[in-house]
Amino acid sequence: MSFTLKNIISIKDFSKKDINEILKSAESLEAVARSKEKSDSLTGKILGMMFYEPSTRTRLSFETAMKRLNGGVIGFAETGASSVTKGENLADTARMVAEYADALVIRHDLEGAARYVSDMVDVPVINAGDGAGQHPTQTLLDLFTMQRIMGKIKGLKVALIGDLKYGRTVHSLSYALGMYGVKMSFVSPDELKMPPGIVHDLNQNNVVAQETSDINEVLDEVDVLYVTRIQKERFPDPEEYSRIKGAYRIDYDLIKGKDLIVMHPLPKMDEIAHEVDHTPYGKYFEQAFYGVPVRMAILESLIKSF
Amino acid sequence: MSFTLKNIISIKDFSKKDINEILKSAESLEAVARSKEKSDSLTGKILGMMFYEPSTRTRLSFETAMKRLNGGVIGFAETGASSVTKGENLADTARMVAEYADALVIRHDLEGAARYVSDMVDVPVINAGDGAGQHPTQTLLDLFTMQRIMGKIKGLKVALIGDLKYGRTVHSLSYALGMYGVKMSFVSPDELKMPPGIVHDLNQNNVVAQETSDINEVLDEVDVLYVTRIQKERFPDPEEYSRIKGAYRIDYDLIKGKDLIVMHPLPKMDEIAHEVDHTPYGKYFEQAFYGVPVRMAILESLIKSF
Amino acid sequence: MSFTLKNIISIKDFSKKDINEILKSAESLEAVARSKEKSDSLTGKILGMMFYEPSTRTRLSFETAMKRLNGGVIGFAETGASSVTKGENLADTARMVAEYADALVIRHDLEGAARYVSDMVDVPVINAGDGAGQHPTQTLLDLFTMQRIMGKIKGLKVALIGDLKYGRTVHSLSYALGMYGVKMSFVSPDELKMPPGIVHDLNQNNVVAQETSDINEVLDEVDVLYVTRIQKERFPDPEEYSRIKGAYRIDYDLIKGKDLIVMHPLPKMDEIAHEVDHTPYGKYFEQAFYGVPVRMAILESLIKSF
Numbered sequence: 001m002s003f004t005l006k007n008i009i010s011i012k013d014f015s016k017k018d019i020n021e022i023l024k025s026a027e028s029l030e031a032v033a034r035s036k037e038k039s040d041s042l043t044g045k046i047l048g049m050m051f052y053e054p055s056t057r058t059r060l061s062f063e064t065a066m067k068r069l070n071g072g073v074i075g076f077a078e079t080g081a082s083s084v085t086k087g088e089n090l091a092d093t094a095r096m097v098a099e100y101a102d103a104l105v106i107r108h109d110l111e112g113a114a115r116y117v118s119d120m121v122d123v124p125v126i127n128a129g130d131g132a133g134q135h136p137t138q139t140l141l142d143l144f145t146m147q148r149i150m151g152k153i154k155g156l157k158v159a160l161i162g163d164l165k166y167g168r169t170v171h172s173l174s175y176a177l178g179m180y181g182v183k184m185s186f187v188s189p190d191e192l193k194m195p196p197g198i199v200h201d202l203n204q205n206n207v208v209a210q211e212t213s214d215i216n217e218v219l220d221e222v223d224v225l226y227v228t229r230i231q232k233e234r235f236p237d238p239e240e241y242s243r244i245k246g247a248y249r250i251d252y253d254l255i256k257g258k259d260l261i262v263m264h265p266l267p268k269m270d271e272i273a274h275e276v277d278h279t280p281y282g283k284y285f286e287q288a289f290y291g292v293p294v295r296m297a298i299l300e301s302l303i304k305s306f
Numbered sequence: 307m308s309f310t311l312k313n314i315i316s317i318k319d320f321s322k323k324d325i326n327e328i329l330k331s332a333e334s335l336e337a338v339a340r341s342k343e344k345s346d347s348l349t350g351k352i353l354g355m356m357f358y359e360p361s362t363r364t365r366l367s368f369e370t371a372m373k374r375l376n377g378g379v380i381g382f383a384e385t386g387a388s389s390v391t392k393g394e395n396l397a398d399t400a401r402m403v404a405e406y407a408d409a410l411v412i413r414h415d416l417e418g419a420a421r422y423v424s425d426m427v428d429v430p431v432i433n434a435g436d437g438a439g440q441h442p443t444q445t446l447l448d449l450f451t452m453q454r455i456m457g458k459i460k461g462l463k464v465a466l467i468g469d470l471k472y473g474r475t476v477h478s479l480s481y482a483l484g485m486y487g488v489k490m491s492f493v494s495p496d497e498l499k500m501p502p503g504i505v506h507d508l509n510q511n512n513v514v515a516q517e518t519s520d521i522n523e524v525l526d527e528v529d530v531l532y533v534t535r536i537q538k539e540r541f542p543d544p545e546e547y548s549r550i551k552g553a554y555r556i557d558y559d560l561i562k563g564k565d566l567i568v569m570h571p572l573p574k575m576d577e578i579a580h581e582v583d584h585t586p587y588g589k590y591f592e593q594a595f596y597g598v599p600v601r602m603a604i605l606e607s608l609i610k611s612f
Numbered sequence: 613m614s615f616t617l618k619n620i621i622s623i624k625d626f627s628k629k630d631i632n633e634i635l636k637s638a639e640s641l642e643a644v645a646r647s648k649e650k651s652d653s654l655t656g657k658i659l660g661m662m663f664y665e666p667s668t669r670t671r672l673s674f675e676t677a678m679k680r681l682n683g684g685v686i687g688f689a690e691t692g693a694s695s696v697t698k699g700e701n702l703a704d705t706a707r708m709v710a711e712y713a714d715a716l717v718i719r720h721d722l723e724g725a726a727r728y729v730s731d732m733v734d735v736p737v738i739n740a741g742d743g744a745g746q747h748p749t750q751t752l753l754d755l756f757t758m759q760r761i762m763g764k765i766k767g768l769k770v771a772l773i774g775d776l777k778y779g780r781t782v783h784s785l786s787y788a789l790g791m792y793g794v795k796m797s798f799v800s801p802d803e804l805k806m807p808p809g810i811v812h813d814l815n816q817n818n819v820v821a822q823e824t825s826d827i828n829e830v831l832d833e834v835d836v837l838y839v840t841r842i843q844k845e846r847f848p849d850p851e852e853y854s855r856i857k858g859a860y861r862i863d864y865d866l867i868k869g870k871d872l873i874v875m876h877p878l879p880k881m882d883e884i885a886h887e888v889d890h891t892p893y894g895k896y897f898e899q900a901f902y903g904v905p906v907r908m909a910i911l912e913s914l915i916k917s918f
Contacts, residue, residue: 035408038350038612044650046676057402060380064352064406067378072679074672076689077382088879095889096669096878099901100676102647266402267394277401289405306650341714344656344918363708366686370658370712373684383688572708573700583707595711 010134025297033292042071048101049075065295124302139172159185162228164194178207331603339598348377354407355381371601430608445478465491468534470500484513622746637909645904654683660713661687677907736914751784771797774840776806790819
C-alpha cells in the first residue's frame with residue numbers, strides 16, 4: 001500500500017488517493033474480517049486503546065480488527081480503572097502507553113486531544129472521536145459501506161438526515177462525499193441545520209448540497225438515507241422535540257417501494273422503526289461490520305510488520 | 307464431534323447424546339486446559355462477551371477456554387463502559403457485537419434474554435446465565451466434574467443442598483441428573499424447597515427425588531454433596547436466617563469418615579467451613595477448573611474452524 | 613536461566629545472583645519488547661491479573677509483556693466487575709483464577725496479600741504492589757533502567773528524593789541498591805525521612821546513606837536523581853505542604869549543566885517540571901518502557917513453557 005499518513009486524526013488530512021488506498025486495502029481484508037481466511041500480519045504487535053469516553057462499537061471493532069490480524073490489545077475502556085484517576089495528565093498517560101504499544105487509538109471528550117497526543121508520542125495515533133471534532137475511521141467505513149453495497153461512491157445521491165448541527169459524523173462525511181462528487185441533500189429541522197461554516201467550506205470546493213427540512217422532498221431521488229439521532233437535549237420544549245423527532249423518523253411505510261438503503265452510525269434509538277431492521281433497506285449492521293476491514297486496513301498501514 | 311446444537315441456551319435443549327458428546331470432547335481437551343498441550347484450533351476466531359451482570363468465574367473461564375485454543379475475546383464485563391449506557395436496546399447491541407465475533411456469550415439479569423438474542427443474530431449464542439433462568443454450561447461442568455472425579459455419572463447418589471427454590475444452578479442440574487438415572491436427594495429448609503413445577507417435571511420423566519430438611523438423613527448414603535448458598539434476603543427474620551444457615555453448613559466434623567465429595571458452584575460464603583477447602587472432600591476449585599475444558603468443547607463445537 | 617524463585621513477592625527474597633539473572637534475561641528480550649523481533653515463548657499460556665487497586669502502568673506493562681511473548685491475559689482491573697462484589701474472600705478468588713491461569717499477578721491494598729495468596733495456590737504469584745509493602749518488579753525495572761542507561765549499577769551515586777517515609781518504591785529500591793554497593797543519598801523533608809528501621813537494616817548490611825533535607829547538597833555529585841511524589845495528605849497544614857513541595861521540585865534550572873539523569877516511578881504530578889520531559893535528563897518514560905523486558909524475563913522464568 002502506498003498510503004503514507006503517519007497518524008489518522010482528521011478526514012481533512014486525507015487526499016482522495018489516500019482514501020482510495022484504504023478502501024482498496026479494506027476490500028482485500030474482508031475475508032479475514034469475516035473470519036473466512038486467517039492472517040498473522042500483526043503477530044506480536046500491540047494496539048494501545050485509550051478510551052476516555054465509553055464507546056462499545058468503535059472499541060470492539062478496533063479490537064476485532066487487531067485480533068483477526070493476530071495482534072494484541074491493551075488499554076482502558078473508561079477512566080475509572082486507570083491511573084487517570086490519580087490525576088495524571090493526558091500527555092503523560094499517552095507517552096506511557098506509547099512505551100508499551102505499536103500504535104494508539106484515542107477517544108476523548110475534548111476536541112483536539114488526538115492531534116495533541118500525536119505530537120507527544122513517536123508511535124502512530126488514531127483518532128476514535130474527539131468531542132465535537134473528528135472521527136475519521138467512521139467516515140472511512142461509511143464510504144466503504146457505500147462502495148461495497150452500491151458498487152460505487154461517485155455519482156451516488158446521499159441524503160444526510162437529522163441533527164446536522166451537532167453531529168460529528170455528518171460533518172466529516174459531507175466533506176469526504178464532496179471529494180467524490182456525491183450529490184448531497186441536507187435534511188434537518190431548521191434548529192439543527194448544517195453549520196454555515198461547513199456549507200461554506202463545501203462550496204469553496206465546488207460542492208453544493210440541497211438543504212431542506214422536508215424528508216419527502218428527497219425520498220424519490222436518493223440512493224442512501226444517512227440517518228442520525230436528534231437528541232432531546234437540543235430542545236428546551238419537550239413537545240417541540242416530540243414533533244420534530246416524529247417528522248424525521250424512518251419507518252417502513254415511508255421508504256417502501258423506494259430504491260434506496262438506510263445507513264446509521266449507531267447506536268440508534270427510535271429514529272428508525274424496528275421493522276426496518278428486518279428489511280433489505282436497513283444496512284446499519286452491515287455498515288458496523290465494514291468498520292472491521294476498514295480498521296484492519298488502517299492498522300496494517302500504520303503498524304510496521306516484521 | 308457429531309454435536310449439532312447451534313446455540314447453548316438451556317440444558318433442556320440437550321439430548322443425553324448431546325451432553326455425552328460435550329463431555330467426551332471436554333475430556334480430550336483437558337490437557338490443553340491444563341496447559342500441558344498447545345492448540346490453535348480457534349486461531350483468528352473471536353468470542354464476543356456480553357456481560358450485563360458481573361461474573362468473574364464464568365467470564366474468566368470462557369476467556370481462558372478461548373485463549374488456550376488461540377482465539378481472541380472482545381466484549382464488556384459490565385455495562386458501565388459500553389454503549390448500553392447510551393440507551394441502546396439489547397437486540398441492537400447483540401447484532402452489533404455479532405458483526406465482530408464468531409460466537410456470543412451473554413449473561414443478563416432477565417430470563418429469556420439469551421434465547422431472544424439467539425433469534426436476533428446469525429452467530430451461535432451461549433447463555434451464561436439469564437436471571438432466574440438457565441446457566442447450561444454450569445450444568446455441563448457439574449456433570450463433567452462428577453464424571454472425572456467419580457468416574458461416572460449414572461448410578462451416583464447426589465444430594466442438592468441449600469436454597470433449592472431460587473437456585474438457578476440446582477434446577478438445571480436436577481433435570482440433567484435425572485437424564486442419567488442419578489438418585490437425587492433435595493435437602494433444604496421448608497421455605498426453600500425445590501419448586502413443585504420442577505419436581506412435577508422430574509416425576510413426568512420417572513425421576514423421583516427424596517425430599518428432606520435434615521442433612522443427616524443423606525450423609526451416609528450420598529456420593530456427592532452439591533451445596534448452594536442460602537441468601538439472607540430470603541428471610542424477613544435475621545434470627546430465623548441464622549438458625550437455618552447454621553443447619554445447612556458443611557464443616558469437617560459433619561463429613562469426616564464419609565465416602566463423599568463436596569461440590570459448590572462458587573462463589574461460596576460461609577456455607578462451607580474453610581477447613582474443608584484443604585481436605586480431599588472439597589472439590590469445588592477442581593470443579594471450577596473443569597469449566598475450562600467443558601467451555602473449550604462448546605466453543606469448538608459452535609465455532610467453525612478454518 | 614538458572615533463576616529459581618517460584619514467586620516474586622519481595623525484593624528481599626532475591627539474591628544478587630537472582631537479580632542479575634533477571635536483568636540479563638531482560639536485556640536479551642529487549643528487541644522483542646521493542647517489537648523488533650517476534651517471540652512465541654508463551655503461546656497458549658495465560659496470565660491471571662487480580663488488580664484490587666487500579667494501576668494503569670503496572671497492569672498494561674504486564675499485559676504487553678505477556679502478549680509480546682504470544683501469551684494471553686485474563687482477570688480484572690478493578691473490583692467493580694468481579695465477583696469480589698459478591699463478598700468472595702481473597703483466597704477463594706485467587707484459587708479460582710489459579711485454576712484458569714499459569715501465573716497470577718496481584719495488586720492489593722493490604723500489605724502481605726501477595727504472600728498470603730502465594731501460600732493458597734499452586735501457580736506462581738507475582739506481587740504488583742501490596743499496600744505499604746513491596747512492589748518488586750518496580751525495583752527490578754529501576755535497576756534495569758540504571759544498567760541500560762548508565763551502563764552499570766555498581767559504583768553509581770543515586771539520590772532518592774521526596775517522600776521517603778511512605779514511598780513503597782524507595783524502600784525496596786534502597787535495599788536493592790545496597791546490594792550493588794551504590795552510594796545513596798536520602799533527600800527529604802524531616803517529616804518524610806526514610807524510616808529508621810530501613811536505615812538500620814541497611815546499616816546492618818554495611819550500607820550507609822547520606823541523609824539531608826537540602827537537594828542542593830547532592831546535585832553536583834549524583835548520577836541519578838530518583839524522584840517521588842510528596843502527597844498533600846501527609847501535611848495537616850496546606851501552606852507547609854506548598855512550601856515543602858516547592859523545595860523538592862525538579863526543574864530545568866536546577867539540573868542544567870549537571871551530569872545526571874532523572875528517574876520517577878510515575879505517575880508524576882508537578883514534582884518534575886514539564887520542561888524536563890523534553891530534555892535528555894528526563895528518563896522516566898524510557899524507565900516505564902524497561903518494565904516490559906523486565907516483566908517478560910520474570911514471566912518467562914516463572915511460567916514453564918511447552
